[in-house]
Amino acid sequence: RGSSNHRDGLWQGFLGDDLDVVIDMGSEMPVNSVQVNFLQASRSWIFLPEVVEYSLSSDGKKYHSFNEVTHNVSQQEKEAVIQPFNIQRSDPSGITKGKGCVDSALQLSIYVRHQSPVSPCKSQKCKSLSRLARRCRAILLDVRR
Numbered sequence: 001r002g003s004s005n006h007r008d009g010l011w012q013g014f015l016g017d018d019l020d021v022v023i024d025m026g027s028e029m030p031v032n033s034v035q036v037n038f039l040q041a042s043r044s045w046i047f048l049p050e051v052v053e054y055s056l057s058s059d060g061k062k063y064h065s066f067n068e069v070t071h072n073v074s075q076q077e078k079e080a081v082i083q084p085f086n087i088q089r090s091d092p093s094g095i096t097k098g099k100g101c102v103d104s105a106l107q108l109s110i111y112v113r114h115q116s117p118v119s120p121c122k123s124q125k126c127k128s129l130s131r132l133a134r135r136c137r138a139i140l141l142d143v144r145r
Contacts, residue, residue, distance in 0.1 A: 004080035006041050013046075019112040024060075028104045031056060033088045036110060040073060041080040048073055050115035052085040056105035063109050075115075 002010035040048045051070050055063035069085040 001037065002039060002082070004039070004041070004082060006039055006044060006046055006080070011039055018114055019049075019110075021110045021112070023108045023110070025106060025108065028058060028106050030104045031089070031108055033086065034108065034110070035084065035086045037082050037084050038112075039080065039082055040075075040077065042075055042077060047075055047115065048081070048083050049085075049112045051113045053111040053113070054087055055109040055111065057107045057109065058105055060107050063107075 002008060006013070034054060036052060038048050038052075039046060048071055051068050053065055054067045054069075055065045057063045067087045069087065071083050071085070073081050073083055
């Protein structure tokens with residue numbers, strides 16, 4: 001697991017657009033829990049995602065969204081924060097049966113939606129930094145199976 005220091009070599013960073021990670025599990029199996037951690041280090045312009053959406057697919061083509069996770073950590077937080085975006089299914093068979101749902105899956109998709117950093121000040125320098133941060137949004141994640 002990555003520490004609160006984004007330079008520890010245990011985080012995977014991404015810049016720019018939203019991120020869609022597809023994990024091929026090799027064979028169909030129930031998905032009962034997923035643990036994904038993200039780091040916010042606002043002093044280094046690293047921010048938490050707005051939302052993380054989880055989807056499953058039994059054929060690798062059609063995905064069924066089954067959960068979205070958000071957070072309530074302020075972008076103004078000065079200290080580094082490791083925030084879990086975890087899911088835990090109470091149904092031991094995986095996903096609850098229903099229209100468009102799957103019991104087990106071959107692939108898990110984790111879609112990460114960025115949020116734009118909010119600048120705490122109104123000076124021209126801050127506005128310029130905020131525009132730069134919107135172009136260079138970074139996300140750091142640590143996925144455990």
